[in-house]
Amino acid sequence: MDDKQWERFLVPYRQAVEELKVKLKGIRTLYEYEDDHSPIEFVTGRVKPVASILEKARRKSIPLHEIETMQDIAGLRIMCQFVDDIQIVKEMLFARKDFTVVDQRDYIAEHKESGYRSYHLVVLYPLQTVSGEKHVLVEIQIRTLAMNFWATIEHSLNYKYSGNIPEKVKLRLQRASEAASRLDEEMSEIRGEVQEAQAAFSRKKKGSEQQ
Amino acid sequence: MDDKQWERFLVPYRQAVEELKVKLKGIRTLYEYEDDHSPIEFVTGRVKPVASILEKARRKSIPLHEIETMQDIAGLRIMCQFVDDIQIVKEMLFARKDFTVVDQRDYIAEHKESGYRSYHLVVLYPLQTVSGEKHVLVEIQIRTLAMNFWATIEHSLNYKYSGNIPEKVKLRLQRASEAASRLDEEMSEIRGEVQEAQAAFSRKKKGSEQQ
Amino acid sequence: MDDKQWERFLVPYRQAVEELKVKLKGIRTLYEYEDDHSPIEFVTGRVKPVASILEKARRKSIPLHEIETMQDIAGLRIMCQFVDDIQIVKEMLFARKDFTVVDQRDYIAEHKESGYRSYHLVVLYPLQTVSGEKHVLVEIQIRTLAMNFWATIEHSLNYKYSGNIPEKVKLRLQRASEAASRLDEEMSEIRGEVQEAQAAFSRKKKGSEQQ
Amino acid sequence: MDDKQWERFLVPYRQAVEELKVKLKGIRTLYEYEDDHSPIEFVTGRVKPVASILEKARRKSIPLHEIETMQDIAGLRIMCQFVDDIQIVKEMLFARKDFTVVDQRDYIAEHKESGYRSYHLVVLYPLQTVSGEKHVLVEIQIRTLAMNFWATIEHSLNYKYSGNIPEKVKLRLQRASEAASRLDEEMSEIRGEVQEAQAAFSRKKKGSEQQ
Numbered sequence: 055m056d057d058k059q060w061e062r063f064l065v066p067y068r069q070a071v072e073e074l075k076v077k078l079k080g081i082r083t084l085y086e087y088e089d090d091h092s093p094i095e096f097v098t099g100r101v102k103p104v105a106s107i108l109e110k111a112r113r114k115s116i117p118l119h120e121i122e123t124m125q126d127i128a129g130l131r132i133m134c135q136f137v138d139d140i141q142i143v144k145e146m147l148f149a150r151k152d153f154t155v156v157d158q159r160d161y162i163a164e165h166k167e168s169g170y171r172s173y174h175l176v177v178l179y180p181l182q183t184v185s186g187e188k189h190v191l192v193e194i195q196i197r198t199l200a201m202n203f204w205a206t207i208e209h210s211l212n213y214k215y216s217g218n219i220p221e222k223v224k225l226r227l228q229r230a231s232e233a234a235s236r237l238d239e240e241m242s243e244i245r246g247e248v249q250e251a252q253a254a255f256s257r258k259k260k261g262s263e264q265q
Numbered sequence: 266m267d268d269k270q271w272e273r274f275l276v277p278y279r280q281a282v283e284e285l286k287v288k289l290k291g292i293r294t295l296y297e298y299e300d301d302h303s304p305i306e307f308v309t310g311r312v313k314p315v316a317s318i319l320e321k322a323r324r325k326s327i328p329l330h331e332i333e334t335m336q337d338i339a340g341l342r343i344m345c346q347f348v349d350d351i352q353i354v355k356e357m358l359f360a361r362k363d364f365t366v367v368d369q370r371d372y373i374a375e376h377k378e379s380g381y382r383s384y385h386l387v388v389l390y391p392l393q394t395v396s397g398e399k400h401v402l403v404e405i406q407i408r409t410l411a412m413n414f415w416a417t418i419e420h421s422l423n424y425k426y427s428g429n430i431p432e433k434v435k436l437r438l439q440r441a442s443e444a445a446s447r448l449d450e451e452m453s454e455i456r457g458e459v460q461e462a463q464a465a466f467s468r469k470k471k472g473s474e475q476q
Numbered sequence: 477m478d479d480k481q482w483e484r485f486l487v488p489y490r491q492a493v494e495e496l497k498v499k500l501k502g503i504r505t506l507y508e509y510e511d512d513h514s515p516i517e518f519v520t521g522r523v524k525p526v527a528s529i530l531e532k533a534r535r536k537s538i539p540l541h542e543i544e545t546m547q548d549i550a551g552l553r554i555m556c557q558f559v560d561d562i563q564i565v566k567e568m569l570f571a572r573k574d575f576t577v578v579d580q581r582d583y584i585a586e587h588k589e590s591g592y593r594s595y596h597l598v599v600l601y602p603l604q605t606v607s608g609e610k611h612v613l614v615e616i617q618i619r620t621l622a623m624n625f626w627a628t629i630e631h632s633l634n635y636k637y638s639g640n641i642p643e644k645v646k647l648r649l650q651r652a653s654e655a656a657s658r659l660d661e662e663m664s665e666i667r668g669e670v671q672e673a674q675a676a677f678s679r680k681k682k683g684s685e686q687q
Numbered sequence: 688m689d690d691k692q693w694e695r696f697l698v699p700y701r702q703a704v705e706e707l708k709v710k711l712k713g714i715r716t717l718y719e720y721e722d723d724h725s726p727i728e729f730v731t732g733r734v735k736p737v738a739s740i741l742e743k744a745r746r747k748s749i750p751l752h753e754i755e756t757m758q759d760i761a762g763l764r765i766m767c768q769f770v771d772d773i774q775i776v777k778e779m780l781f782a783r784k785d786f787t788v789v790d791q792r793d794y795i796a797e798h799k800e801s802g803y804r805s806y807h808l809v810v811l812y813p814l815q816t817v818s819g820e821k822h823v824l825v826e827i828q829i830r831t832l833a834m835n836f837w838a839t840i841e842h843s844l845n846y847k848y849s850g851n852i853p854e855k856v857k858l859r860l861q862r863a864s865e866a867a868s869r870l871d872e873e874m875s876e877i878r879g880e881v882q883e884a885q886a887a888f889s890r891k892k893k894g895s896e897q898q
Contacts, residue, residue, distance in 0.1 A: 057479075065298050069291040076287045077393065080280040084395050087276050091843060135840050150393040152363070182288065182361040184295050199836035206832060207768050207874050210724060211881050223880050230873050237870065240863050241840050247856050248844050268690075302632060346629050410628060414621035418557050418663050421513060426670045434669050441662050448659065451652050452629050458645050459633050487720050491713040498709045499815065502702040506817050509698050572815040574785070604710065604783040606717050 055118070060104045063121075067128040070179045070190045071099040074130050081146065093139035093146075095199060099130045125157065125176045126193035133202050136242050137162070140173050140196050147194065153177040156191070162201075168224065169231025170205055172197040200234040200241075266329070271315045278339040281390050281401050282310040285341050292357065304350035304357075306410060310341045336368065336387045337404035344413050347453050348373070351384050351407050358405065364388040367402070373412075379435065380442025381416055383408040411445040411452075477540070482526045489550040492601045492612045493521040496552050503568065515561035515568075517621060521552045547579065547598045548615035555624050558664050559584070562595050562618050569616065575599040578613070584623075590646065591653025592627055594619040622656040622663075688751070693737045700761040703812050703823050704732040707763050714779065726772035726779075728832060732763045758790065758809045759826035766835050769875050770795070773806050773829050780827065786810040789824070795834075801857065802864025803838055805830040833867040833874075
């Protein structure tokens with residue numbers, strides 16, 4: 055396919071990313087109006103560059119006429135504050151009726167060898183196009199800010215210096231991922247303690263009001 | 266309802282407008298990639314201000330507990346270049362599976378007494394919210410740039426000087442609407458002639474290539 | 477220049493268009509808060525496609541190393557409701573200190589042979605880039621909704637069927653432009669009458685309050 | 688000031704945030720075209736809610752007629768991948784000619800007692816308004832993803848359970864901030880090692896090409 059054909063091929067994927075970005079950001083807006091903690095901190099989306107699509111197709115021996123089976127041409131990323139938020143967001147996505155979850159991979163229960171942590175869902179998204187309804191695969195990654203921090207840096211190091219990352223540096227990256235994960239857990243525990251302090255405070259306040 | 270309650274009440278309507286804006290703008294993007302004339306020139310959307318909702322509820326005696334029956338709390342406007350584009354857009358909206366058309370009013374076949382021209386569709390839009398699927402009514406107005414030009418000015422005159430527009434000025438507005446409508450037709454006819462010129466040109470070119 | 481080099485060359489022009497779109501749209505927001513008639517109805521912006529840049533460079537014999545002298549690589553369009561708004565917007569742009577007006581062409585006082593009407597300003601916009609301040613030329617077109625309606629259609633006919641528009645159709649386009657211009661004037665006059673009606677109404681109201 | 692007056696007062700601050708968001712995001716776009724590591728990962732902006740303005744004015748005894756001296760009514764936040772990027776971004780902001788830096792606070796060299804880390808700049812931003820040029824104060828915070836991760840959670844805990852956070856939990860938050868900071872340093876060191884590996888790899892490649 056030449057540039058123009060790739061552009062045309064990617065149009066439905068771009069449209070799916072734009073629609074899902076607005077839809078998922080809408081979840082955060084709802085919580086803001088309820089003045090409640092939003093399980094979603096922010097949402098980003100992108101369409102895989104053609105060069106990366108071709109590279110992955112070679113790596114995974116996906117023939118061009120089956121390129122639509124590639125799950126992450128359209129990609130969304132949902133960032134959460136706490137690890138527990140990931141489960142809440144996952145359940146919300148499963149409950150939606152505007153797409154169907156067709157695959158999932160839990161790289162949190164079992165992180166990748168590199169130290170990468172994230173929860174991946176693959177959904178089949180029905181898009182209304184000029185020539186009728188078309189379904190496209192979209193990968194949705196759900197991760198904490200700490201996981202995102204680590205993954206963003208690991209990605210830019212890998213991308214920038216692909217093939218040149220010595221083994222001992224990879225080891226340090228894995229340990230850094232462990233440290234980020236412990237930080238996640240620590241923040242969740244702190245939140246738990248603060249929630250208990252909050253509950254005790256409310257009970258005490260109610261008790262003094264009734265006397 | 267106080268301000269905060271109105272804000273919360275309008276959240277799903279704001280979300281529906283944002284989602285439908287991205288979806289309808291996506292139609293134009295498709296045509297741009299096909300390097301073809303897009304029946305949609307641009308799309309705008311708004312949520313009705315609370316003051317206007319209350320004013321219309323009074324005017325139409327809609328009790329507050331039935332306010333969700335008001336059809337244009339969420340509103341979208343699709344502008345087209347040519348009158349014929351309106352029919353194409355209408356058919357596209359009827360063909361979509363992400364909402365259902367529940368009402369329509371043809372102010373083009375029969376314009377309002379003021380001279381107002383537009384095609385109105387009312388759709389029931391299924392919104393995925395944190396507490397499950399919620400359907401909201403959305404009014405979609407489809408009009409030409411000329412109709413929009415006239416309606417924008419008539420609206421701002423009406424809004425700015427409501428109650429002070431003398432009868433003879435209203436008459437001039439009606440005549441201006443007729444002139445705008447003739448201009449619409451003239452542009453459509455010109456387009457028809459140019460399309461014929463284009464076809465004749467292509468036939469002539471093919472003929473000379475075959476000799 | 478290959479695709480990548482053109483993309484890099486256009487980066488400052490894209491940035492200038494994005495910054496000026498936000499700045500000029502901000503003018504409308506101000507009027508909305510003052511609950512006053514905004515002289516600006518809406519703003520659009522675009523960077524000239526590379527193919528059109530090359531075509532214009534050939535037509536105007538601009539050598540590639542002087543391409544930065546082309547005034548409309550970055551383009552903004554300001555739409556107004558009334559012809560008188562154009563003068564107000566013009567004065568606002570001259571008064572700004574974040575760019576300098578370096579050229580202007582009044583196709584309203586003297587429309588183009590085709591019937592095209594618009595007021596063109598060319599400004600030198602100082603852009604803060606990673607390697608210091610860079611000045612880029614930006615063309616700002618100011619026109620009424622009616623002028624825009626006509627120009628949008630004339631452009632799409634010309635673009636779609638370039639070279640195939642017969643003389644007699646061009647003549648009809650010119651006449652349609654006259655009709656659009658008369659419509660503009662008619663709407664301005666109506667506005668004038670309505671303003672008088674408004675003033676008379678306020679005087680009458682004040683009079684009855686003082687008795 | 689009633690709601691309407693506050694809205695009008697905040698209009699220039701909203702406009703300044705919108706303009707600076709587009710300007711600062713433009714820096715990242717430039718690096719993307721150069722296919723280079725961008726010191727800016729992403730930019731967010733917000734206008735301080737009226738309730739928070741009033742609360743801070745009380746806390747800092749700023750009289751209402753001097754409210755314009757409050758430095759963070761308009762606020763932008765620049766997130767970086769590496770600690771070293773913060774210095775690069777700082778120098779870029781100082782070099783710009785579209786605003787002047789009037790104040791700075793280095794909460795990285797010396798973090799707040801809570802554990803909060805960020806670099807704060809206060810700039811005087813010249814805004815072109817309908818009634819001429821108006822200068823507004825804008826606070827720009829520059830921080831790493833790790834600092835942002837910690838600060839986002841500390842803020843939501845503080846906001847949600849203000850007054851109920853027991854001392855021992857504050858202590859854990861401080862320790863978590865230390866851990867996040869060590870993670871930052873670790874990632875920077877890893878980057879340093881990878882850069883060396885990259886340089887060694889390029890030298891080796893050049894050497895084998897010359898033989």
